[in-house]
Amino acid sequence: MNMTISHEDELLQSTVRSFIADVVIPHEEVTDTLGEVPEEIGREIEAKSKELGLYASNLPENVGGGGLNYTQSSLVEREFGRTSHALHSWIARPTELLMACAGDQIDTYLAPCVTGEKRELFALTEPEAGSDAMGMKTNARRDGDDWILNGSKHFISAPTMADFAIVFAVTGMDETPRGSRKRITAFLVDRDMPGVVFREGNKCVSNRGYKTYELIFEDVRLGPGQVLGEEGKGFDLAGQWLGMGRIWVGATCCGKAERMLELATDWAANxxxxxxxxxxFQATGFRLADMTIGLRTADLLVADAVRRADAGMMEDQDAAMVKVYCSEMLNKVADDTVQIFGGMGLMEELPIQRLWRDSRIERIWDGTSEIQRHIITRSILRPLGA
Ligand SMILES: Cc1cc2nc3c(=O)[nH]c(=O)nc-3n(C[C@H](O)[C@H](O)[C@H](O)COP(=O)(O)OP(=O)(O)OC[C@H]3O[C@@H](n4cnc5c(N)ncnc54)[C@H](O)[C@@H]3O)c2cc1C
Structure with missing residues (x-):
């Protein structure tokens, strides 16, 4: 690691590294070949991660989680990044959005996600609303105290079929100084509610075996207890989580880049x-040097952002910088690793081609590089009124 960490955090990091090396990485090839994680392998990862206290480690101890601070979470995510998302996502880190659960929602949704009895989906993206999340058409209209939900979502991902989804839907229009704006509300929607369909969707070549789902809602009746947080505040809720999610992406990119750099270095030496x-040959040596500089810089950006987050001072542009820099660094490292391996880099017999494919998604999900640059640009120009 490229930062000073406490002895306790170093121990945490080395424990997770051994877990990933011994319990998870051996299943990469079979998962990639089959295009799915065999249920027994997923359950084994889940069970062993619970024994180690890694399950729900991101949530506070008072709800049964591991109580890791952001710095510790970034170390854990970095180690998870060394392997396929299809496998490490079996170690659930329920979205912090669930901390907004209140009343009965705590026992029905939050608590079972902490113990692993239930899994959730985060359902924002729609076929016609990707980067432009505000373009969403999924809507819920009032019917007495209830809501009637209609619409669809796609690319909603999980290691295995989930029990419920946090669904973002339009519940009206707000007038703001910048014009009218869709009012977005988050709902807790169970898979077995009448009018709800969750089905497997497109298959992704990054992290093969990590599934995407399509969600369809036809006149789904939701009681007032299904609203997560406050009505009309769905994006405020999502925003709190998306920022940290982008930092976790950055940390996983560093872990994966480190693994590729180790493989590339070994190959270059032998x-x-x-x-x-x-x-x-200088062409190869300098490539390794540049990969090392990129990784060191990315690690420092992550470390800076988590310190800001731990101090409650992280802003959207901090997370955006981490996301764009780390994911682009990883893609450069992945491409350079293939180049150093030459033809063998593209052969199925070695893991290089798989790590290269797995790296590609990082510039797309959780907001593309272009969208991150928009966020950074906005933070630069807005104070000037532009
Ligand atoms: C494997 C996988 C898992 C996912 N999991 C989830 C999930 O669990 N939940 C969820 O809600 N979503 C999920 N997503 C969706 C993901 O967040 C979106 O794919 C992503 O936000 C981009 O949207 P899009 O794919 O529709 O691309 P588009 O928005 O169609 O973008 C296409 C291209 O146009 C560019 N572009 C778009 N608008 C602009 C602009 N204003 N300026 C410059 N360039 C622009 C983009 O950067 C991109 O290069 C997942 C996606 C994948 C592939």
Whole structure:
């Protein structure tokens, strides 16, 4: 690691690294080949992660979680990043949005997600509303005290079929100084409610075996107890979680880049051409040097952002910088690793091609690089009134 961490945090990090190496990485190849995580493997990862206290480690201890602070969570996520998301996502870290559960929602949704009896989906994206989340058409209209939900979501991802989804829907229009704006509310929607369909959707070549689902809602009746947080405050809720989610993406990118750099370094030291290790050619050596600089810089950005978050001072642009820099650094490292391996880098017999494919999603999900740059640009220009 490229930062000073306490002895306790170092122990946490090395425990997770061994867990990933011994329990998770051995299942990468079979998962990629089958295009899914066999149920028994997923359950084994889930059970062993519970024994180690890694399950729900992101949530506070007072709700049964692991109570990790943001710095510790970033170390854990970095180690998870060394392997496929299809596998490490079996170690559930329920979305912090569930901390908004109140009354009966705590026993019905939050508590079972902490113990692993239930799993949730975060359902924002729609076929016609990706980067433009405000373009969403899914809506809920009032009917007495109830809501009637209609619409659809896609690319909603999880390691396995979930029990319920946090669904974002339009519940009206607000007048703001910048014009009228859709009013967005978050709802807790069970898979077995009448009018609800959760079904497997497109298959992604990054992290093969990590599933995406389509969600369809046809006149779904939701009682007032299904609103998560306050009506009309769905984006405020999502915003709190999306920022940290982008930092976790950054941390996982560092873990994956580190693994690729180790593989590339080993290959460069041992593969010989023209009678010499290829690492002794400046073109390869400098490539390794640049990969190392990129990784060090990315680690420092993550460390800076989590310190800000732990101090309650992190802003949207901090998370955006982490997301864009770390994911682009990873993609450069992945491409350079393939180049250093030459033809073998693209052969199914080695993990390089898989890590390269797995890296590609990081520039897209949780907001594309372009959207992150919009966020950063806005933070620069808005204070000037532009
Ligand atoms: C495997 C996977 C899992 C996912 N999991 C979830 C999930 O669990 N929950 C969820 O809600 N969503 C999920 N998503 C959705 C993900 O967040 C979106 O894919 C992402 O936000 C981009 O939306 P899009 O794919 O529709 O691309 P589009 O929005 O169609 O963008 C296409 C291209 O246009 C660019 N673009 C768009 N608008 C602008 C602009 N204003 N300026 C410059 N460039 C622009 C984009 O950057 C991109 O390069 C997942 C996606 C994938 C692939």
């Amino acid at each position: 593969r010989k051409q023209f009678g010499k290790p290829i690492g002794s």
